[in-house]
């Protein structure tokens with residue numbers, strides 16, 4: 001079952017130790033298990049921990065990346081009210 005997060009929940013997960021959440025579009029990904037294997041590097045991912053990284057994501061990747069990694073990394077979606 002998919003969990004729903006507020007932007008506050010996501011913001012509190014901004015380090016690998018606490019869980020490194022990022023938002024891409026309406027979805028929340030937990031990146032801590034992936035930072036060390038990210039082809040774009042760990043540093044860039046750590047910088048966007050806890051934040052909406054949609055703009056950066058779409059600059060460097062396409063839909064196929066999400067298709068490949070969603071099952072492993074996606075932990076839920078943003079709550080409707082959190083998007084306002």
Ligand code: HEM
Pocket residue numbers: 022024029038039040041044045048053056057060061062065066069073
């Ligand atoms: C769900 C989150 C993400 C996943 C699964 C992911 C995965 C990947 C993968 C597989 C690549 C290799 C290139 C490709 O296959 O397209 C890549 C490259 C890259 N990623 Fe990510 N990434 C994520 C988020 C991000 C974010 C948020 C940023 C920036 C803040 C970022 C920056 C980069 C950069 C700079 C590259 C290298 C592009 C290049 O060499 O041309 N990634 N990423």
